Amino acid sequence: MKNVKRLVMRxxxxxxxxxxxxxxxxxxxxxxxYFDNKTMEYGGKSCExxxxxxxxxxxxxxxxxxxxxxxxTTHIGQNFGMALGxxxxxxxxxxxxxxxQKLPYNIDGVIINLPGYLAGLPEEAYLSEFxxxxxxxxxxxxxxxxxxxxxxxxx
Amino acid sequence: xxENKSFGAKALEFIRNNIVPILFIIIxxxxxxxxGFTPSYLLNEIVTRMGRNIFLILCLLIPIMAGMGLxxxxxxxxxxxxxxxxxxxxxxxxxxxxxxxxxxLQIPFSILLGxxxxxxxxxxxxxxxxxxxxxSFFMNGLYQLVVLFMMGSIIPIKHFSVKLPRGxxxxxxxxxxxxxxxxxxxxAVNIKGVKIPVLTFLIIGVLCLFIIWFRKTKLGxxxxxxxxxxxVARAAGINVEHTRLISIVISTVMAGFGMIIYLQNMGNxxxxxxxxxxxxxxxxALLVGGASVDKASIGNVFLGVILFHTMFIxxxxxxxxxxxxxxxxxxxxxxxxxxxxxxxxxxxxxxxRRSQNRTAxxxxxxxxxxxxxxxxx
Numbered sequence: 075m076k077n078v079k080r081l082v083m084r085x086x087x088x089x090x091x092x093x094x095x096x097x098x099x100x101x102x103x104x105x106x107x108y109f110d111n112k113t114m115e116y117g118g119k120s121c122e123x124x125x126x127x128x129x130x131x132x133x134x135x136x137x138x139x140x141x142x143x144x145x146x147t148t149h150i151g152q153n154f155g156m157a158l159g160x161x162x163x164x165x166x167x168x169x170x171x172x173x174x175q176k177l178p179y180n181i182d183g184v185i186i187n188l189p190g191y192l193a194g195l196p197e198e199a200y201l202s203e204f205x206x207x208x209x210x211x212x213x214x215x216x217x218x219x220x221x222x223x224x225x226x227x228x229x
Numbered sequence: 230x231x232e233n234k235s236f237g238a239k240a241l242e243f244i245r246n247n248i249v250p251i252l253f254i255i256i257x258x259x260x261x262x263x264x265g266f267t268p269s270y271l272l273n274e275i276v277t278r279m280g281r282n283i284f285l286i287l288c289l290l291i292p293i294m295a296g297m298g299l300x301x302x303x304x305x306x307x308x309x310x311x312x313x314x315x316x317x318x319x320x321x322x323x324x325x326x327x328x329x330x331x332x333x334l335q336i337p338f339s340i341l342l343g344x345x346x347x348x349x350x351x352x353x354x355x356x357x358x359x360x361x362x363x364x365s366f367f368m369n370g371l372y373q374l375v376v377l378f379m380m381g382s383i384i385p386i387k388h389f390s391v392k393l394p395r396g397x398x399x400x401x402x403x404x405x406x407x408x409x410x411x412x413x414x415x416x417a418v419n420i421k422g423v424k425i426p427v428l429t430f431l432i433i434g435v436l437c438l439f440i441i442w443f444r445k446t447k448l449g450x451x452x453x454x455x456x457x458x459x460x461v462a463r464a465a466g467i468n469v470e471h472t473r474l475i476s477i478v479i480s481t482v483m484a485g486f487g488m489i490i491y492l493q494n495m496g497n498x499x500x501x502x503x504x505x506x507x508x509x510x511x512x513x514a515l516l517v518g519g520a521s522v523d524k525a526s527i528g529n530v531f532l533g534v535i536l537f538h539t540m541f542i543x544x545x546x547x548x549x550x551x552x553x554x555x556x557x558x559x560x561x562x563x564x565x566x567x568x569x570x571x572x573x574x575x576x577x578x579x580x581x582r583r584s585q586n587r588t589a590x591x592x593x594x595x596x597x598x599x600x601x602x603x604x605x606x
Contacts, residue, residue, distance in 0.1 A: 095333045102326020104407050148407065150323050182321055206389070
């Protein structure tokens with residue numbers, strides 16, 4: 075009886091750890107979010123860029139985008155919230171728009187075309203994956219072999 | 230006169246028992262003014278290093294309690310922590326969730342490695358330290374095989390920032406920028422330019438409380454009994470081998486946690502070298518705090534970290550001030566690390582032999598008296 079109780083406790087402990095691990099996998103997924111203030115065309119419809127878009131995330135300004143510019147921020151989790159301060163014309167009044175965007179779990183770098191989003195286009199139109207340009211490395215990186223007498227930095 | 234003499238003898242005994250911390254206090258007192266660091270800078274550095282290292286050093290206490298000496302195989306736990314962090318980096322889990330996930334993920338690796346190490350150490354009773362030292366070298370080779378050839382080819386690793394451009398193997402440095410100091414910065418307090426990582430210290434506090442509580446449990450008492458005398462413990466019905474195995478497993482798992490705390494503070498993993506010196510420096514820090522091979526306390530850990538790291542911080546600048554070459558200071562601190570371990574081991578062995586000699590003399594005297602009594606009869 076005592077052994078059964080002990081086994082149940084152990085299984086429960088492992089289950090709790092697995093559940094916490096699974097939760098961390100979901101809530102801890104990091105993304106780099108890029109914002110474009112670029113003209114885009116979709117289904118024959120053209121979305122023009124406003125004069126300026128200021129992006130605020132958690133109350134902090136992370137980008138100020140004029141026509142053709144790109145900004146970025148990092149975000150942990152799938153629910154990304156931001157506020158856009160949109161100025162349609164130079165010297166015009168800034169209009170604040172609150173936005174919540176679900177980020178795809180399997181994409182590291184997400185590009186959001188803001189004029190496309192603001193024009194109400196479908197997600198596949200304004201949301202795309204950022205693919206880093208592959209840079210050919212001159213010398214392949216090889217691990218350092220051998221004993222290290224000197225202490226690691228920080229020790 | 231008698232009182233004076235006993236006070237002098239007591240002072241001499243105190244100095245003899247605490248020669249290493251006293252030496253380090255003298256070195257630090259000599260080097261601090263030469264280094265020219267401001268007190269706030271020095272304090273900031275020491276507090277940062279305390280948060281970074283104390284957890285790792287605390288993991289050494291339990292094997293000492295079980296009479297297994299200084300656990301050089303804590304490196305195994307450090308490797309498990311690194312492997313967990315490589316996976317977490319590959320899956321792009323950032324911040325506190327990344328740290329928590331790495332901590333959970335390293336547990337099975339650490340338990341496996343701890344079981345392996347513990348069962349080998351059970352076959353090498355009395356030579357645990359040298360055996361654990363060699364195990365750490367052996368496991369380093371295995372770790373390199375896994376990380377260099379199996380990750381990316383057999384074990385799925387996808388992210389370009391983690392994997393080598395050739396398609397398999399892990400890069401020399403894995404960036405932990407997205408979880409850098411996330412534990413230290415959460416709840417951090419800044420007092421006159423000194424950043425105190427409150428959450429990290431809270432975690433360390435919890436571990437200290439765990440160790441104090443653990444000593445009072447049945448298992449803790451068993452470990453102390455095994456540490457004092459294995460044969461007596463066995464006669465008292467304690468499963469000596471099992472108790473020693475558990476102590477190594479606990480130490481390895483805690484070393485894994487400690488390594489994750491250490492690396493999140495650093496902000497990157499030196500994949501092939503982060504763990505290689507960690508055991509040596511943690512053991513040196515513990516010995517600097519006045520611990521010995523068979524006795525160590527939480528107080529020794531704190532004192533050791535403060536003294537050892539103060540020396541580490543000030544030595545290069547002091548070396549540069551004295552000789553004009555900062556490398557002298559670098560070599561000096563490495564020399565001190567190895568030197569202090571040597572001194573502690575020599576002192577331990579001398580003490581043990583002296584104690585054995587004293588016991589042998591007492592036994593011989595008792596036997597002689599017995600023979601004399603019988604002859605008189």
